[in-house]
Amino acid sequence: MQFDEIVAVRKSSAAWRLLRADNAPLLLSFLGRVFVDDNVREISESALVNLLDDELYSLNKRLGPGTYPRTPKAYLDEWAAADTGWLRKYYVIESDEPHYDATPAVERAVAWVRSLRERGFVGTESRLNTVIELLRQIVYGGSTDAEIRLAELHRRRAELDVEIEAAERGDFHVMDATSRRDRYQQFADIARALLSDFREVESNFRSLDREMRERIATWRGTKGELLDEVVGSRNVISDSDQGRSFQAFYDLLLSADRLDELDDLVRQTQSLDGLPDDDVRLTNIHHDWLDAGTRAQGTVRRLSEQLRRFLDDQAWLENRRVMDLLRNIESSAYTLRDHRIDDFAHEIDSPTPQVHLPLERPLYRRASTVEVASDGIEEGHADGDSTALFEQIHIDPAPLIEHVRSMLRRRDQVTLADVIAETPMEQGLAELITYLSLTDEGFTKVFDESATETVSWTDDVGAHRSAHVPRVIYLRPSHDPDHPEENR
């Protein structure tokens, strides 16, 4: 890669940006765990916020409060922003809650950081075998010459014959533990890589769809030419390289025989001795493939459907015309910008028929007058329990103000948490609310919404309670150098 190219990638690659981010460890560990390890491909905002909240809580507990001071939602918003591009935020049809999925950039960054870990053993033999096998497939699989094909088949039969003879004599090669480990490692690598590739497959489908739409929208020729050009077949996406390769894979995976064989093989392999059997996920990796594949399949189906709708004659012409008309409308509206436009009105039908049934309207009813008779008033007596009235808590702000002031005598500013740490709260939540609404000429109060603090107290029944509040800072006014409040 050339210098300039690398500079460009460094600037534009979301994966590289992720590695350079200040909170990269949090990003990699959290997003890696949820989206890569747990193979989550769509999660609602509230579920993700909960997970992140737990993560932040345990990190802050371990590394000291304030290590990650922001709210989970604030982090998610940042990670899904257009200029970071680590999470895809979108609305699904069935729900009004935003959903998230990781972008391929996350997969890449996580995989790269993982690859930095030292490996005690790197198998190479199996890779060479795979390489040779691949080359054979390319050469013979693509050849149209019957001679070459036959020659290859004969060669393979000869090899097999030799092996069969040897086996009949009881002379066969048993794979030793090292070769087995070597192959298992390669299996694990490919299996995991395949899973992570799905994200990219999906994102490729999506960008293919976008390209298509752009081409259709900016097409200047006739509709017939467009159809010849892009929709020789209506399934543009499924017929792309990406689409075909994926479909072949998916068909293979969907055949029950294959799946059973795979399942069987993986289990047998893992029961062999001498294999690093540390990853239980590999046992069920084909189910994860199936999940991820089904989702990619769903994406393709949805995209094709939408593309077809987009290509639909009427929608296409209508959208065209809308864009043209809007240009005119906008320019007329600009010329009117500095005029009085009060008497302009344009009509539109209501989307709802309006039914006003005559009988629905209330009939005239004379307003009734209430007679007030103040004769013969007797003293009543209470027959209910009135203790509830006396249990109302009234918080006197004066002592609270005094607490804040006394601390401000020693410092220029204190936070609410400082105040409560020094003089514990006695009346619980009501007292906390009073603290939040204190006003006094001796100090000013600032709410710092970007940070939260935790305050805790013990309630009447002895339970320990705590609350998260925005950081409240009480400041000594700066205009009184003589600290007049000290004299009061």
Next chain:
Amino acid sequence: MSRPVPRDELNLPLAVTSLMKGVVYRDTAETAWRHVLGLAAQISDYVATLGLAVVIDEAEGYAFLRSKGDDELADLGIPRLVARHQLPLHTSLLLALLRKKLAEHDTTDAGNRLILTSDQLRELITPFFPVSANEARTADQADTAIRRVVDLGFLRRMPGQDGEYEVRRVIKAYVDAQWLADLDTHLAEYADTMTQEQR
């Protein structure tokens, strides 16, 4: 995809009353939607007596009742059930701009719903207000236009998401090329008289 309701379980009263109350969307009123789909012909006959026609767009996932033309209503001798709103300039303009946004959105994005924040909505319309030092006033006017469009039902506040609005796809049926062409002519004439008065 929703399964059709068996023929003998279809509920005409449910379908018609749902439509009388407003646009029926596949994504927010799935049950009613399925009954409407299954009963399209019966609904059409039924509401015809009220001077209404039913419009169902299966691809976009909405259905609504629209008034028959004024001539047809006159022939039938019945009054118009669907109210016609007079929209001020900026509300009309906002509708047109939203329709454009939806067309643009369709060319770039894979059918996710078009969601705009209130800031984005304001940005759409503010260039068409007079340049003034009083930005608060401009923002108020923009908000008024946005509220009006929400009341009309073409924008929907996303529940639980502060300041996010969904542009409902039914806007395509109302703010169509015909309506926009009318607005275009109307606006051009108006602009003409205004600039002539100034001279």
